[in-house]
Amino acid sequence: MDFELSDELRQIREEVRRFGENEMAPVANEYDEKEKFPHEVVEKGAEMGLTGTSIPVEYGGAGYSTLESIVIAEELYAIDPGIAGAVLGTSFGCEAIMEFGTEEQKERFLPDVAAGDKISGAAISEPDTGSDVSSVSTRAEKDGDEWVVNGNKMWITNGSVGDFFVVLCRTDPDADGRYNGFSQIVVEADRDGFEADKITGKLGIRASDTAELLFDDVRVPAENLVGTEGMGFLQQMQFFDATRTGVAAQGVGIAKGAAEGALEYAQEREQFGQPISEFQAIQHKLAEMFTDIEAARNLVYKSAWSVDNKEEQLTTLASMAKEYASRVAVDVANEAVQIHGGAGYVDDFQAERFYRDAKITQIYEGTTEIQKNVIARELLGKGI
Missing domain, CATH: 2.40.110.10 (Butyryl-CoA Dehydrogenase, subunit A, domain 2)
Known part of the structure; x- marks a missing residue:
């Protein structure tokens, strides 16, 4: 089993991270407070190919695999989930056209989305x-x-x-x-x-x-x-295998961003004459947070690989990944606020925003309860 990302994918991840830090982080609070769609950031993302990550190259997209796309999602969601969703979500729905659409439909709809000209x-x-x-x-x-x-x-x-x-x-x-x-x-x-x-x-x-x-x-x-x-319902169920894996990647990204912020804060914040990171209670929280993130990440990567390879367990893995990664996102974001204490309850730090943003991953693309139903149904061989 090879757990290494390719050199190319690591480079893509680094470039995406820089984009998030340079273009998203400075304006994240503003767009959150105003509930404003970040058209300007989306335009800049389009220049990097982020508005068509999974759209095939022949239609103007980057043609990334599911695995490559979720690595990108993780990095952007670790910066700001709201703007990340706006940038990467500009092609939401195109999956159906790519999978089931006619050639005419692909040529009519996909290039403009990939270029960032349409949503x-x-x-x-x-x-x-x-x-x-x-x-x-x-x-x-x-x-x-x-x-x-x-x-x-x-x-x-x-x-x-x-x-x-x-x-x-x-x-x-x-x-x-x-x-x-x-x-x-x-x-x-x-x-x-x-x-x-x-x-x-x-x-x-x-x-x-x-x-x-x-x-x-x-x-x-x-x-x-x-x-x-x-056949729309059956097509929709196939659509969920990919999108639920994407939401799982969002959960990993949110957890990563929250945990990294908590780690940094714990090393800077002093109580009783020493950084709070020196207290065992905080160390245990951090250890559990980063362990859970790593476990979730590996499950999400396996789900992405399964989607790319049409593996027979892909439906089960997609629901497992979404259920677990979204739970980790909520739990880690909660602990991040706790580590920040009172500072985590206001918007001076990102902790409170990650806390608010995390919850949606347990709701959209099928609630946590639905994911458990799907997993059990697949285990029992009951199909749809």
């Missing part, structure tokens, strides 16, 4: 449908050579800044079976009847845009159907 999104959750994806009620009906979309989507990343969205719709309400009759359709934001309402007041990742989407007789051409009609 994509995936519209799945609804006000009454979060974890239960099979209960999606947004409908798309065929009318001649067009699809007419009606419905409501909630908690959509890039919702108010996105240029197009891959929307999970019910296209055949009479289809047999709970998981049949769904399709994925690209809906451009400039279509008549489309409306986005930005959601504010979020606990964390406040620089990342989130919105509610409304579709009122939105007409799109028939060629906007992604993949096979009626």
Whole structure:
């Protein structure tokens, strides 16, 4: 077993880290406080190829593997999760187009996203449908050579800044079976009847845009159907294998950033005439934090390798990685605040922001409880 990253990947990691320290860290508080999407930072990220890390080279992207992409994610999320999500999330939803889209769709949508000229999104959750994806009620009906979309989507990343969205719709309400009759359709934001309402007041990742989407007789051409009609739910489940591994990498990055900040603070902060890092209680906290991060990182790397190699355990590993890494993120961020004491409860240090940002990793792309359900289901051989 080879646990070494290639020289090229280590170099990429160092360059990405410098980008985060130079372009993200100085403005992180500002964008968090204002709940503002960091367009300027995204533009700079596009120049480095960070807006299309997984998009194939032939469509203008960097063509990175899942493993390479999660190493990048870890570094940026260790600097600031909100801005990292904005930069790397500009291509969210493009995974479906890359995996199931036609050549025409790939050429139409992917290059602009890779160049940073457009932002994509995936519209799945609804006000009454979060974890239960099979209960999606947004409908798309065929009318001649067009699809007419009606419905409501909630908690959509890039919702108010996105240029197009891959929307999970019910296209055949009479289809047999709970998981049949769904399709994925690209809906451009400039279509008549489309409306986005930005959601504010979020606990964390406040620089990342989130919105509610409304579709009122939105007409799109028939060629906007992604993949096979009626197979959207199954396509979505494959989509989660990659995105859940990505969220797991976010968790590792958040934990890393929080732990590194706590380590530095513990060596500088003095109590009773000595740095608090000299106290065994603090040393034990740090030892546990960094051990948990290393364990999570290795699980996430294995999950990424599994996705890249289409390994049969990839669904199980993706859910294991997300469940564990997100738990580590929350636990480590909590301990980081504790080590900072009162200073960790205000925004003078990053500890409180990591603490707020960590929680979302246990919620989006399937809650912790859903991940445990998936793991158990796969172990018991029950499939979907």
